[in-house]
Amino acid sequence: MENATRGEVLDFTHLTPLGKPTSPKFDEAKLRKIRARIEERARSMALTRRGAHIPAVDAESQTAWLEDDRPVSLDVGAPVKFP
Amino acid sequence: VVDPLDQTALLCDPFYEVRPGLGRSPKGHPVVQPGQIVWAHQVYPTSRPFIIDIKGYDPRDASKNTYVVSQLGASSVGPTHFPIKELNLRSDENLYVMHGKKRPAIVLQTLDAGFYNQRNPEPYLLVAPCFTFKDKHKPEYRARVAAMDFINLFFLPARPPCYGDQGVIRFEHIQPVAASGVEPQMTDGTKQCFLSDVAWAVLQHRLSLFLVGKGLDAGLDEDIKAYHDCILEAYQPPSG
Numbered sequence: 001m002e003n004a005t006r007g008e009v010l011d012f013t014h015l016t017p018l019g020k021p022t023s024p025k026f027d028e029a030k031l032r033k034i035r036a037r038i039e040e041r042a043r044s045m046a047l048t049r050r051g052a053h054i055p056a057v058d059a060e061s062q063t064a065w066l067e068d069d070r071p072v073s074l075d076v077g078a079p080v081k082f083p
Numbered sequence: 084v085v086d087p088l089d090q091t092a093l094l095c096d097p098f099y100e101v102r103p104g105l106g107r108s109p110k111g112h113p114v115v116q117p118g119q120i121v122w123a124h125q126v127y128p129t130s131r132p133f134i135i136d137i138k139g140y141d142p143r144d145a146s147k148n149t150y151v152v153s154q155l156g157a158s159s160v161g162p163t164h165f166p167i168k169e170l171n172l173r174s175d176e177n178l179y180v181m182h183g184k185k186r187p188a189i190v191l192q193t194l195d196a197g198f199y200n201q202r203n204p205e206p207y208l209l210v211a212p213c214f215t216f217k218d219k220h221k222p223e224y225r226a227r228v229a230a231m232d233f234i235n236l237f238f239l240p241a242r243p244p245c246y247g248d249q250g251v252i253r254f255e256h257i258q259p260v261a262a263s264g265v266e267p268q269m270t271d272g273t274k275q276c277f278l279s280d281v282a283w284a285v286l287q288h289r290l291s292l293f294l295v296g297k298g299l300d301a302g303l304d305e306d307i308k309a310y311h312d313c314i315l316e317a318y319q320p321p322s323g
Contacts, residue, residue: 040285
């Protein structure tokens with residue numbers, strides 16, 4: 001309910017029924033051809049899902065990045081005051 | 084009433100695929116793959132940063148520390164406090180407060196640091212969050228999204244068990260998430276959900292267009308334009 005006021009009775013008098021949904025008319029034959037072309041193109045792209053692999057690792061330098069990934073240490077249960 | 088846009092075969096068939104699960108890493112994290120549907124905690128940055136600031140500091144007893152929510156200006160730079168050992172924070176770091184939600188996402192990239200670093204795998208994944216359409220989103224708007232009218236949106240048809248409601252990927256919300264915090268979208272407890280190869284390729288093409296202004300395959304651009312026109316022709320609003 002939009003513009004409702006806490007404690008007041010909800011007003012449903014301005015509700016209107018949903019409009020009749022549009023019934024799209026697809027050109028099925030055209031769509032089938034386009035879909036086939038998209039599939040062919042997509043397959044020719046031959047994308048992989050292997051993720052990014054790092055062939056060379058400088059272990060010493062890599063460790064330095066971990067300084068920015070320190071675990072957050074929080075006092076769970078500590079109260080937080082909202083201004 | 085069947086929503087015509089929910090016909091998976093509109094762009095490609097299938098749009099989603101169910102495949103055997105990928106198991107877990109030696110550290111116990113779920114192993115996931117680009118193109119996979121996962122659930123992950125994702126956040127939305129606030130227009131001005133909110134932080135949890137330390138108010139009262141007791142060096143002898145950290146449990147007596149008190150905290151307040153503070154807001155930083157967009158121009159705030161430099162240290163805002165002394166280093167806080169108990170919070171593991173340096174002087175120029177803060178604990179930020181943001182809205183967030185556990186929602187479905189498509190994994191865009193994983194990072195494998197290789198043989199020499201297997202004991203410390205990279206802890207993050209790059210994911211694209213999925214948003215469900217709101218009731219206010221009219222069929223014509225949804226059709227425009229499905230037709231790829233908007234460079235930052237990618238349509239996701241509803242097709243349980245992989246994706247329950249019609250929705251979109253919003254490229255502007257792509258973000259890293261903790262690898263240890265994601266859960267693959269499962270079916271029957273053992274299988275997992277992925278974009279099909281064709282849907283994955285079209286997504287990559289559109290993401291490239293969003294990021295660098297050019298798709299991966301010029302020919303695919305032409306086919307997507309034809310697809311766009313075909314969808315929008317079918318959704319022409321009644322004249323008069």
